Amino acid sequence: MKKDIEDRGDIELLVNTFYDQARLNLVIGPVFNEIAKVNWESHLPRMYAFWTSMLLGDHSYTGNPMQKHIELSKLTRLSEVEFLEWLSIFKSTIDQLFEGPKAEEAKTRADNIARLMLHKIHSA
Ligand code: HEM
Numbered sequence: 001m002k003k004d005i006e007d008r009g010d011i012e013l014l015v016n017t018f019y020d021q022a023r024l025n026l027v028i029g030p031v032f033n034e035i036a037k038v039n040w041e042s043h044l045p046r047m048y049a050f051w052t053s054m055l056l057g058d059h060s061y062t063g064n065p066m067q068k069h070i071e072l073s074k075l076t077r078l079s080e081v082e083f084l085e086w087l088s089i090f091k092s093t094i095d096q097l098f099e100g101p102k103a104e105e106a107k108t109r110a111d112n113i114a115r116l117m118l119h120k121i122h123s124a
Pocket of ligand 1: 072
């Protein structure tokens with residue numbers, strides 16, 4: 001039986017494992033590597049803060065992900081195809097590592113945020 005997402009260490013493992021896979025993905029990898037040319041040293045801690053705030057309620061994240069992705073969608077195609085790929089990697093990462101109510105909550109929240117982002121991108 002796997003454990004649930006319980007602390008900051010679990011969030012770091014989730015985010016690191018997700019990005020190890022996302023960066024290599026043929027559909028969305030290039031967005032990180034070639035379009036945004038992500039600075040991982042600053043991006044990963046932001047993502048730890050984002051998911052800890054979402055799932056563990058520590059309020060450490062301050063930022064505007066919607067605006068970031070609207071800007072990104074002006075540089076590259078961010079359609080349902082890319083979002084479904086992102087979600088598929090995210091959910092399979094969770095399922096590889098964790099199980100329990102927080103693990104389920106993470107997947108539901110990602111689904112809802114992705115749907116909202118896609119909607120905002122379409123109406124931007
Ligand atoms: C097609 C799907 C997606 C792609 C290709 C994508 C890609 C990116 C990229 C390139 C960045 C900017 C990194 C930088 O700072 O240089 C970013 C930031 C971020 N993404 Fe995504 N993303 C996607 C979907 C999502 C979803 C569904 C979520 C949430 C569930 C999410 C959460 C975030 C957050 C929190 C940030 C940090 C924003 C900040 O700087 O405060 N992304 N994403």
